[in-house]
Amino acid sequence: MSVGHSVSSDHQLARLLQIGIVLEEVVEARAYHHYQSLSEEERELDTELEELLEHAAEESAEHREMLEGLIDGLDVESIPFEDVETLVEARYGQTKPEDFDGVLYDQLCNEETAYKFYDDLIDAIEASDADFSVDRSHVLSVLRELRAAERDGVETVTKIMEERA
Amino acid sequence: MNTADQYLKAIYLIQQMEDGPAATGKLADMLDVSPASANEMIGKLESRGFAEHEKYKGVQLTDEGIVRARDAIQTYCIIERFLANVLAVKEFRKEARELEAVIDGTVAERLDTIIERRPECPDCFDPEDDACACLELPFGEEPAAD
Numbered sequence: 484m485s486v487g488h489s490v491s492s493d494h495q496l497a498r499l500l501q502i503g504i505v506l507e508e509v510v511e512a513r514a515y516h517h518y519q520s521l522s523e524e525e526r527e528l529d530t531e532l533e534e535l536l537e538h539a540a541e542e543s544a545e546h547r548e549m550l551e552g553l554i555d556g557l558d559v560e561s562i563p564f565e566d567v568e569t570l571v572e573a574r575y576g577q578t579k580p581e582d583f584d585g586v587l588y589d590q591l592c593n594e595e596t597a598y599k600f601y602d603d604l605i606d607a608i609e610a611s612d613a614d615f616s617v618d619r620s621h622v623l624s625v626l627r628e629l630r631a632a633e634r635d636g637v638e639t640v641t642k643i644m645e646e647r648a
Numbered sequence: 649m650n651t652a653d654q655y656l657k658a659i660y661l662i663q664q665m666e667d668g669p670a671a672t673g674k675l676a677d678m679l680d681v682s683p684a685s686a687n688e689m690i691g692k693l694e695s696r697g698f699a700e701h702e703k704y705k706g707v708q709l710t711d712e713g714i715v716r717a718r719d720a721i722q723t724y725c726i727i728e729r730f731l732a733n734v735l736a737v738k739e740f741r742k743e744a745r746e747l748e749a750v751i752d753g754t755v756a757e758r759l760d761t762i763i764e765r766r767p768e769c770p771d772c773f774d775p776e777d778d779a780c781a782c783l784e785l786p787f788g789e790e791p792a793a794d
Contacts, residue, residue, distance in 0.1 A: 490750070491746075495743075495746055495747070498735075498737075498743060498747065499747065499750060501735065502730075502747075502751070502755075502759070505730075505734070505759065505762070506755065506758055506759070509758055509761065509762065566736075567734060567735070570734060570762060571762055574761065574762050592758075593758075595754070596754050596755055596757070596758045599752050599754050599755060600751075600752070600755045603750055603751075603752055603755075604750060607749075607750045
């Protein structure tokens with residue numbers, strides 16, 4: 484065990500980015516399945532929610548690609564993602580949200596969790612003086628971009644929830 | 649998990665192993681910090697009502713400290729299980745120790761949605777082995793001691 488939080492190696496950074504990919508995968512799967520669970524009629528009645536879920540799934544897929552791009556630049560063995568994808572898919576294939584409020588609340592938790600993850604990771608990289616095989620400023624700029632997108636996501640969902648309260 | 653939670657978790661585990669207060673030296677060893685740093689944090693935990701320190705005996709958690717320590721062990725258990733069972737990381741103990749400071753409880757909760765965890769968690773955590781006693785590994789066992 485060691486106290487203090489900093490990222491000290493390519494391997495550790497790659498593992499954390501991989502965890503980021505899984506989180507994005509979870510968000511994507513949840514949004515997709517929530518979207519699928521809406522009936523045709525509900526989709527017509529609630530285009531705002533439909534757009535939100537569609538956007539969340541697309542954004543998470545983009546974020547995963549950005550994280551994968553960073554891992555590709557690191558000096559680590561490539562990690563197969565198919566198994567994780569299958570596992571996440573299996574978990575959410577059967578889930579149904581209880582109601583629209585449940586869907587929105589779940590999306591809010593997703594965005595907040597991802598924001599917290601990127602925020603902590605940025606702090607940990609900033610606290611480290613380790614050299615990575617990818618440019619540190621590039622890693623930080625990508626992670627800051629992801630964090631900003633999650634912050635926007637939290638604001639969007641919060642606004643919709645407030646309007647509906 | 650923040651530094652205070654890492655201390656609470658370590659004190660809880662030492663108390664379990666020793667069946668009594670956690671000596672400052674042992675705590676410092678477990679966390680790989682100096683005894684002076686451990687003392688300083690113990691003072692902070694005392695002032696926040698999470699622990700009580702008795703000279704020459706060691707530190708003990710209060711009820712409030714125990715609740716937080718158990719939450720921290722649960723977060724740690726999720727990280728270990730996620731690494732071992734989802735990512736098939738053989739050195740999951742070592743990596744969990746490296747990552748625990750960067751993974752927040754809310755993030756662990758999301759990871760928890762894709763792992764199988766027993767309802768008795770964290771009581772099944774074995775402090776000697778530094779892992780859940782009912783963890784099933786998808787690969788050969790890694791020695792607990794690094």
